[in-house]
Every structure is written in C-alpha cells, then in structure tokens.
Amino acid sequence: xxxxxxxxxxLLLPALPLLLVATWWLTTADSTNFFWxxxxxxxxxxxxxxxxxxxxxxxxxxxxRLLAGYLVAVALGVGLGTAIGSSRTLRAxxxxxxxxxxxxxxxxxxxxxxxxxxxxxxxxxxxxVSGCVWPVLLNTVEGVRALDEVLRDTARCYRLRPRSRxxxxxxxxxxxxxxxxxxxxxxxxxxxxVISEMFAASNGVGFTIIQFQRGFAIPQMWxxxxxxxxxxxxxSMIFRVVESRVLSWYTGLRASQRTKx
Amino acid sequence: xxTTPIGAAARPEAPTALLDVRDLRxxxxxxxxxxxxxxNLTFSIAPGELVCIVGPSGAGKTTLxxxxxxxxxxxxxxxxxxxxxxxxxxxxxxxxxxxYGRSLFPWMTVRQNVELPLKEKKxxxxxRRRLVEQAxxxxxxxxxxxxxxxxLSGGMQQRVAIARAVAYEPRILLMDEPFAAVDAQTRADxxxxxxxxxxxxxxxxxxxxxxxxxxxxxxxxxxxxSNSPTVVLEEVAVDLPDxxxxxxxxxxxxxxxxxAHVYELIQRAKRGDRPVG
Amino acid sequence: xxxRERDESRHRPLPGWLLGLIGLAGFVAILExxxxxxxxxxxxxxxxxxxxxxxAEQARTAEFWQALLxxxxxxxxxxxxxxxxxVVLGILIGGIPLLRAATTSTIEFLRPIxxxxxxxxxxxxxxxxxxxxxxxxxxxxxxxxxxxxxxGVQDVDPVARETARSYRFGPLTQVRxxxxxxxxxxxxxxxxxxxxxxxxLEITGELIIGSPGLGRRIAVAQTSGAVASMYALVIVxxxxxxxxxxxxxxxxxxxxxxxxxxxxxxP
Numbered sequence: 001x002x003x004x005x006x007x008x009x010x011l012l013l014p015a016l017p018l019l020l021v022a023t024w025w026l027t028t029a030d031s032t033n034f035f036w037x038x039x040x041x042x043x044x045x046x047x048x049x050x051x052x053x054x055x056x057x058x059x060x061x062x063x064x065r066l067l068a069g070y071l072v073a074v075a076l077g078v079g080l081g082t083a084i085g086s087s088r089t090l091r092a093x094x095x096x097x098x099x100x101x102x103x104x105x106x107x108x109x110x111x112x113x114x115x116x117x118x119x120x121x122x123x124x125x126x127x128x129v130s131g132c133v134w135p136v137l138l139n140t141v142e143g144v145r146a147l148d149e150v151l152r153d154t155a156r157c158y159r160l161r162p163r164s165r166x167x168x169x170x171x172x173x174x175x176x177x178x179x180x181x182x183x184x185x186x187x188x189x190x191x192x193x194v195i196s197e198m199f200a201a202s203n204g205v206g207f208t209i210i211q212f213q214r215g216f217a218i219p220q221m222w223x224x225x226x227x228x229x230x231x232x233x234x235x236s237m238i239f240r241v242v243e244s245r246v247l248s249w250y251t252g253l254r255a256s257q258r259t260k261x
Numbered sequence: 262x263x264t265t266p267i268g269a270a271a272r273p274e275a276p277t278a279l280l281d282v283r284d285l286r287x288x289x290x291x292x293x294x295x296x297x298x299x300x301n302l303t304f305s306i307a308p309g310e311l312v313c314i315v316g317p318s319g320a321g322k323t324t325l326x327x328x329x330x331x332x333x334x335x336x337x338x339x340x341x342x343x344x345x346x347x348x349x350x351x352x353x354x355x356x357x358x359x360x361y362g363r364s365l366f367p368w369m370t371v372r373q374n375v376e377l378p379l380k381e382k383k384x385x386x387x388x389r390r391r392l393v394e395q396a397x398x399x400x401x402x403x404x405x406x407x408x409x410x411x412x413l414s415g416g417m418q419q420r421v422a423i424a425r426a427v428a429y430e431p432r433i434l435l436m437d438e439p440f441a442a443v444d445a446q447t448r449a450d451x452x453x454x455x456x457x458x459x460x461x462x463x464x465x466x467x468x469x470x471x472x473x474x475x476x477x478x479x480x481x482x483x484x485x486x487s488n489s490p491t492v493v494l495e496e497v498a499v500d501l502p503d504x505x506x507x508x509x510x511x512x513x514x515x516x517x518x519x520x521a522h523v524y525e526l527i528q529r530a531k532r533g534d535r536p537v538g
Numbered sequence: 539x540x541x542r543e544r545d546e547s548r549h550r551p552l553p554g555w556l557l558g559l560i561g562l563a564g565f566v567a568i569l570e571x572x573x574x575x576x577x578x579x580x581x582x583x584x585x586x587x588x589x590x591x592x593x594a595e596q597a598r599t600a601e602f603w604q605a606l607l608x609x610x611x612x613x614x615x616x617x618x619x620x621x622x623x624x625v626v627l628g629i630l631i632g633g634i635p636l637l638r639a640a641t642t643s644t645i646e647f648l649r650p651i652x653x654x655x656x657x658x659x660x661x662x663x664x665x666x667x668x669x670x671x672x673x674x675x676x677x678x679x680x681x682x683x684x685x686x687x688x689x690g691v692q693d694v695d696p697v698a699r700e701t702a703r704s705y706r707f708g709p710l711t712q713v714r715x716x717x718x719x720x721x722x723x724x725x726x727x728x729x730x731x732x733x734x735x736x737x738x739l740e741i742t743g744e745l746i747i748g749s750p751g752l753g754r755r756i757a758v759a760q761t762s763g764a765v766a767s768m769y770a771l772v773i774v775x776x777x778x779x780x781x782x783x784x785x786x787x788x789x790x791x792x793x794x795x796x797x798x799x800x801x802x803x804x805p
Contacts, residue, residue: 008639014643016640016641016644017643017644035659035662089557092552092557092558093557093558094561095554095558095561096558096559096562097561097562097565099780099783100776102783103734103776103778103782104772104775104776104779105737105738105741105742105779107741107742107745107746107753111745111756111757111759111760111768112772114760115581115582115583115765150358150360150364151364153332154356154365156331156350157332157350157355158350158355158377158381159350159352164381169366172366175368191652194652194654194655194657195654195742195745198746199745199746209655213661213662221662225656225659228655229651229655231652232650232655233647233651235650236649250368252411252412253367253411256411256412
C-alpha cells in the first residue's frame with residue numbers, strides 16, 4: 001500500500017488547518033467587503049469582544065445551562081432507557097410514541113416550552129433536556145436490549161443482586177451504546193443552547209451573536225462564530241477524553257476481535 | 262476386567278442424591294407451534310460424583326442443563342438440588358458455559374471477574390483474596406490477574422471461567438460443552454484440569470458434551486441421551502481407574518470398549534431408537 | 539427475571555404492534571385528558587381534539603400546503619447537495635492515502651462546529667431567503683455523509699484494491715468496481731443520518747431565520763398566540779420526521795440486500 005509513513009502523517013496533521021487559515025488570512029487581507037472583513041481584524045477584535053466581561057456574562061451562563069440540561073438528559077435517558085430496554089412489554093408499548101418524539105426536530109420545542117416556562121433559564125435548560133434525552137434514551141434501550149445472553153445467564157447463575165446486576169452488567173454492558181447516544185446528544189445540546197438564546201434571551205453566546213448581527217458589528221459577529229466553533233470543538237474533545245477513559249475496555253476488545261477475526 | 266459386562270450403572274439411592282431430576286419435560290412455545298425438546302428425563306447424581314451427559318447434536322443437552330441450572334422453567338417434572346426444588350438459579354451452583362468469550366465480563370480484569378460472585382456472596386475481603394488467588398493458581402493463571410479476558414487466548418479465557426466457578430466454592434458445578442470451542446491440545450489440558458480439580462476439591466460435576474471420548478475419559482458415569490424429544494437412552498458406568506491421563510487411559514482396552522459402546526448408543530440415538538418400556 | 543420469563547411462556551403475550559397501538563392511544567388519551575381535567579392550563583396545552591381541529595383548519599388553507607412543500611423542497615435540495623458533495627469528496631479523500639492523512643485532523647476539528655453558528659452569517663448573506671436555511675442544511679448534513687463515506691472507503695478490502703491495481707484498472711474503474719460497492723452501505727447510512735439532521739436544520743432555519751416553511755408558520759403561530767395551531771404544526775413536523783426516518787431506513791436496508799457482503803449467504 002502507498003500509505004504514507006508515520007512521520008509524514010504527523011507532519012501532515014496540522015498542514016491542512018494551517019493551509020485553510022492561511023488561505024482565509026490571505027484572501028481577506030485586503031478585503032474591503034463589508035461582510036468578509038480581514039481575518040487579522042477579526043482576530044484582533046476577538047480578545048476585546050470576549051475577554052472584557054462577556055466571557056463571564058455570556059459564555060459561562062450558556063455553558064452552565066448546557067451542562068445542567070445535558071446532565072439531566074443523560075441521567076433521565078439512561079434511567080428510562082434501562083427500564084424500557086429491560087422489559088419487552090414496556091418496550092412494545094412505548095416504541096411508536098418514542099419514534100414520534102425522536103422524529104420531532106428539537107428546536108420546535110423552544111416555542112412550546114416557552115409557553116410553560118417563560119424565557120428564563122428554566123426554559124433553556126428544559127429545551128436542552130427535552131432535545132438531548134432522545135438519543136441517550138433510544139441508544140440505552142438498544143444497548144440494554146443487545147446485552148449478551150450468555151453474560152445475562154452468568155449474572156443470574158452467580159445470583160447477582162439487582163443493584164450489582166445494574167451496575168456491573170447492564171450499565172457497563174450498554175456503555176458503548178450509551179456513549180454513542182451521549183455523543184449525539186452533546187452536539188444537539190450545543191445547537192439547542194444557541195437556538196434557545198437566539199429565540200429569546202438576555203444573555204448567552206447565541207444572544208450576543210444575534211445582537212452583533214442585528215447591529216451589523218461584522219467583525220464581532222465573526223468572532224462569535226469562531227467562539228461557537230471553539231466551544232463545539234473543546235466540548236467534543238473533553239467528551240472523547242472521558243469516553244476513552246471509561247470505555248478503554250471496549251476499544252481493547254474491538255481491537256483484539258479485529259486481529260483475531 | 263474385559264469380562265465385566267457393560268450395562269446400567271447402579272443408581273445411587275434417592276436420599277443420598279445431591280441432584281435429582283425427575284420426569285423432566287420441556288416444551289417450547291405454546292399452542293399448535295410448540296416443540297417438545299425434552300420428553301422425560303429422570304436421573305440423579307450423588308455427592309462428589311463426576312457425571313457426563315452425552316447425546317447427539319440437537320438432543321436437548323443445553324435445554325436440560327439450563328433447566329437444571331434454574332435458567333429455564335420446566336414444563337413438568339422437577340429438578341431437586343439438596344432436597345430443594347429448583348425454581349431459579351440455586352445457591353451453591355456454578356456454571357461454566359461453552360461461550361467462554363461471552364461469559365466473562367469484558368470490562369473487568371481477570372481478578373475482578375473471579376471476585377465478583379464472591380462479593381455477591383458477601384465473602385469477607387481477606388477470604389476473598391485468598392480464594393481468588395488459590396483459584397487462579399489452581400487453573401495455572403497466577404500471573405494474569407490484571408489482564409482483561411479479551412487479552413487472553415480462548416483456552417486461557419475458559420480457565421478464567423473455571424477459576425471463577427471454583428472460587429465460588431459450589432457444591433455442584435455444571436459445565437455446558439465447555440471445551441467445544443477450543444483447539445484439541447488445549448482441550449486435553451483442560452480435561453485434565455477438570456479431573457484434577459474435581460479430585461482435589463470433591464465438588465460434584467455435571468459435564469455436558471457431544472464428544473464421546475471426552476465423556477468416557479472424564480466421567481465416572483455417562484448418561485447417554487436419545488435424540489429429541491429427549492429421554493435417557495442408557496446410563497453407562499465408567500469403570501476406569503481413578504488416576505487417568507491422556508496417554509495411558511486412552512490406550513486401555515477398556516477405554517476402547519466403553520468408547521465403542523457409547524458410540525453405538527449415539528448411533529442408535531441418531532437413528533431415532535428409543536429405550537424399550 | 540425468572541418471573542417474567544415464566545409469564546411469557548405460559549400465556550401468550552399481546553403482539554407488539556397491538557401494544558404499540560395501545561401505547562399510542564394511551565398517549566393521545568393523556569394529551570386529551572390532562573388539559574380537560576385542569577392539570578395543565580389549556581392555554582399552554584390544548585386538548586388533543588383542539589389540536590386536531592386546528593390541524594383540519596390548517597389543512598384547508600393553501601398556505602399550509604405551500605409551507606409543507608417548501609420545507610420538503612428545502613430539505614430535499616439541501617440533502618442532495620450534501621450527498622453529492624459528501625460522496626465525491628469522501629471517495630476522493632478516502633481513496634488517496636496522502637489526502638486522507640492530511641485531512642483527518644481537520645475533519646475531526648470542523649465536524650463539531652455547530653451548524654447554528656452559521657445562522658448570523660447566513661442571514662447577512664441571504665436574508666430570510668430559503669438559501670439561508672439551505673446553507674445550514676447542507677453544512678450539517680454534509681459532515682454526516684462525508685464521515686460515513688470515509689468509513690466506507692476505509693473498509694475496502696486491500697486485496698481487492700491491489701487486484702484492481704494489478705489489472706491496471708483506471709481510477710474511475712477502480713471506483714466503480716471496488717470502492718463504490720463496498721462503500722454503498724455506508725453511503726446509505728450517511729444518507730439516513732444526513733436526512734434526519736437536514737430536517738432538523740431545515741426546521742430550525744425556518745424557525746429562527748424566518749425562511750419560508752413549516753418552521754416559520756410555527757413561529758408565527760407562537761407569536762400570534764394560536765397555541766392549538768402551533769401544536770398541530772409541531773405534530774405535522776413530527777410526522778414528516780417519522781416519514782423521513784422510515785423511508786431512509788427502508789432505503790438503507792434495500793441497498794444492503796443486494797450488497798456483495800450478503801452474497802456469501804447464497805449457496
């Protein structure tokens with residue numbers, strides 16, 4: 001195979017990002033276009049836009065709401081998913097309803113939840129919960145259902161108590177699936193964090209960016225887009241670190257199956 | 262010795278039996294699409310015995326074992342372990358499954374796998390450590406405590422499963438074709454391991470297999486099953502010396518006779534022969 | 539556990555579809571009864587009957603059908619562009635090892651950038667035109683397709699690829715005979731994931747930006763206090779979502795049926 005060597009690959013890793021940034025930099029360097037200000041100017045504006053109070057006033061509240069909603073959604077999704085996944089009858093009963101709820105694009109819940117919870121923090125957290133819960137829930141159901149039959153029998157033979165069964169068998173066994181759901185939920189959560197603030201808010205990243213756009217503060221708006229991008233990238237990196245810690249056994253198992261098979 | 266007739270073994274008296282299977286019947290499904298897997302099985306096992314169950318493939322061996330283990334309900338008849346009717350997995354029973362790769366918790370290390378059932382039994386910590394170490398030592402895995410099961414070969418994984426069963430200190434050990442999926446050499450080693458552990462610990466073993474040689478080599482008694490719907494075709498006493506090893510035991514004329522006899526029974530079972538009466 | 543298994547073997551359980559229907563009926567009944575019983579304010583959650591009559595009313599207007607059409611059109615166009623771009627770029631990047639090594643980190647970096655970050659830019663560029671929403675749809679669905687196609691190309695049997703090369707197949711023939719058949723199931727998975735994401739972003743764009751479609755009608759219903767109509771529209775959006783999922787899943791299964799990996803089962 002003509003696969004490039006390891007050394008070359010490490011060299012290549014940052015090549016494209018650098019190239020893209022350089023292209024952006026050069027093509028906009030002399031830009032007088034109102035919508036596409038020079039990257040240099042955007043970056044110079046970045047610091048004063050975000051680190052002179054807005055970080056604590058807007059970014060942190062956004063992240064706090066995201067975190068609260070996300071954690072509640074994961075807990076709820078895993079709890080309900082485990083219950084539904086463990087009972088065939090319950091599963092058949094709720095499956096069509098779940099299928100419907102999953103198919104509703106989460107952002108349309110914003111206007112509905114505004115009716116109940118106004119436009120405060122509760123609404124935004126609720127929106128995030130009600131959007132993030134579905135991927136976690138459905139993946140947990142699948143994960144619990146797909147638990148290995150022999151492993152279940154083993155747990156029964158050694159008379160594992162319900163609590164240990166849940167901790168050592170069900171949740172660990174469904175772990176990879178739950179993580180897949182949680183990863184989907186995270187990107188939905190970020191979207192909903194922004195949407196709920198764009199729709200109605202008095203602070204937050206989404207709110208600020210829309211303010212910039214409405215006020216035609218174009219360089220600032222661009223810094224906002226970059227800020228959101230960074231939030232997405234950093235959160236997904238944190239998620240990966242946590243995931244690789246918790247599921248190291250799964251990565252190892254998969255790798256060993258691949259070499260044996 | 263060659264003059265000893267081959268025939269029905271002296272069944273242990275009922276009161277001394279550790280495990281009693283009486284008129285066991287299992288029908289899968291309901292209504293018109295039901296399948297009768299096991300028709301009528303009656304046998305018993307005395308404390309400290311090593312009994313092999315052998316039958317043609319599809320003879321409902323696994324169904325029988327799952328009923329005995331309390332993993333499956335019987336349609337009628339009963340399984341009695343130490344005077345108590347089995348309705349769910351009973352105390353003091355350990356099972357080693359054929360699918361070694363799937364019966365160990367892949368997210369736990371070898372040590373954790375062996376230790377978990379002991380924790381459930383609320384064995385004190387120091388005792389737990391002793392049992393785990395002893396068991397792993399006994400199966401020849403003293404140095405892989407912290408490995409994950411999937412890092413080990415198939416034979417070693419099955420050793421871990423056996424260690425887990427042994428550390429649990431069961432009064433009866435069920436083994437469901439445990440060596441069907443390992444290679445021939447590993448298999449011989451594991452067979453000897455089972456014999457050694459059985460003799461050392463005095464545990465009662467019910468060993469299900471489809472391998473005729475294995476059943477004769479391992480068992481004190483071989484219960485031959487008919488094809489499905491299953492009944493007991495014959496019980497064969499294995500009057501080989503207790504000290505067995507792969508080379509000398511398997512080359513004994515008596516071994517060959519017993520093997521031939523069980524082989525014939527299996528052939529009859531495949532043709533659909535049923536015991537008379 | 540034992541108890542449940544015993545129950546299921548003794549008397550036959552109700553079939554799954556019937557239980558599902560019962561579940562749906564129960565859900566509808568709750569929607570009807572909770573507001574009627576006064577547990578929730580009817581101004582926030584009208585009874586299901588009121589939602590249905592609002593829906594019937596909507597269905598008599600041309601605007602509703604127009605909006606539905608616009609939503610579906612935006613979704614379909616966006617998804618098509620994302621599919622085409624994702625498949626072509628995916629095969630190109632995946633097929634050339636040097637390119638793959640160079641782009642892996644960038645793709646992993648760009649993918650988590652939330653598509654909604656582009657909303658202000660889209661509004662500035664296109665206003666409330668449908669193209670605003672289209673930009674979001676294409677961006678979001680593109681990553682789903684691209685990543686799946688990359689998985690698919692990576693899955694190609696190296697021996698098959700070597701064989702193709704040793705017979706001096708041209709690049710296009712290699713793609714047609716070796717890469718495409720292996721990657722097809724992954725492409726279909728990308729299609730399924732992309733289709734769902736595209737619908738989410740289509741509705742989001744309409745809702746936030748105000749480009750034409752069902753999402754905008756929901757926003758209008760909300761601001762004018764037509765709560766029952768808003769719920770009716772949300773139900774419609776949900777049903778569209780169910781339809782998209784069902785069709786995409788059926789397409790995925792269909793493409794797998796004649797896939798070479800299934801051939802081994804045929805004697």
